[in-house]
Amino acid sequence: xxxxxxxxxxxxxxxxxxxxxxxxxxxxxxxxxxxxxxxxxxxxxxxxxxxxxxxxxxxxxxxxxxxxxxxxxxxxxxxxxxxxxxxxxxxxxxxxxxxxxxxxxxxxxxxxxxxxxxxxxxxx
Numbered sequence: 001x002x003x004x005x006x007x008x009x010x011x012x013x014x015x016x017x018x019x020x021x022x023x024x025x026x027x028x029x030x031x032x033x034x035x036x037x038x039x040x041x042x043x044x045x046x047x048x049x050x051x052x053x054x055x056x057x058x059x060x061x062x063x064x065x066x067x068x069x070x071x072x073x074x075x076x077x078x079x080x081x082x083x084x085x086x087x088x089x090x091x092x093x094x095x096x097x098x099x100x101x102x103x104x105x106x107x108x109x110x111x112x113x114x115x116x117x118x119x120x121x122x123x124x
Contacts, residue, residue: 002015002017002023002027002028002029002030004028004029005028016042016043017030017039017042017043017044017045018030018042019039019040019041019042020032020033020038020039020067021033021039021044022039022044022045022046022047023043023044023045024045024046032058033047033056033058033067034047034058035056035057035058035082036049036050036056036080036081036082037049037050037056037058037067037080038050038054038056038067038068039067040068047067049079049080050068050077050079050080050081050082051068051079052077052078052079052099053070053071053076053077053097053098053099054068054069054070054071054077054081054097055068055069055071055077055081055082055083055084056068056069056080056081056082057069057082057083058082070096070097071084071093071096071097071098071099072084072096073093073094073095073096073116074086074087074092074093074114074115074116075087075093075098075114076093076098076099076100076101077097077098077099078099079099086113086114087101087110087113087114087115088101088113089110089111089112089113089115090103090104090110091103091104091110091115092104092110092115092116092117092118093114093115093116094116094117104118105118107120107121108120108121109121109122
């Protein structure tokens, strides 16, 4: 719960913390979850670390209600990520929500950051 300015009640039940925010005491307003964290429930005292395969830019920057976003294709997201990381050259990321990239297979090339599918090696 939070306690708007001018109120004296310690836990005003009519002011629960909202999704994507936390209230850790006598907050005058809910605090947004920071980068790398999220909150899906109301009335919470802390935010949760973002899980593997997700990134959490911080509630105020996110279009998702709870602040967690699946990692995009061609990228990977470690636990508590605030931004997705592009798969490095030599690897690829064919699906959303990955926490690691796949190694490029033999006779294929993955030369760009953020490769989504390996390309066959050129002839010759």
